[in-house]
Amino acid sequence: MSHHAAAPTRALQPEIVGRLAKFFPDATPVRIPIRLSRANGKRMVFFQETVIEFGTPREVLFALEQPLEFADRVLLETRDGSLHAEASVVAVQYHPEHTVVAARFMQEVPNWIVKP
DSSP states (O other), rough: HHHHHHHHHHHHHHHHHHHTTTOOTTEEEEEEEEEEEEEEEEEEEEEEEEEEEEEEEEEEEEEEESOTTTOEEEEEEOSSSSSEEEEEEEEEEEEEEEEEEEESSSSOOTTTSSOO
């Protein structure tokens, strides 16, 4: 039964992240799996794996099961190393069982998202 309940929750993630994406006019759906680490003092500590649901040239939007706060610093990494960048949380929406986050890159990340 627990597996049956988990599937609808995951299916809702793009929808709830899409609500926040409306505040970012350049947001494009991307679905990029990442490993997310959070700043703990001066070092980054693994936090959670998630999926970037939307992106702009400067921001990423994703849902988490754990809370993050405005101005938290995070490290976003893909398994293949194509994305390895620090970002700062610029928007947060709290939902039951999920936190939806928009984080802005702290430095320019060229060509991480290609728009048609």
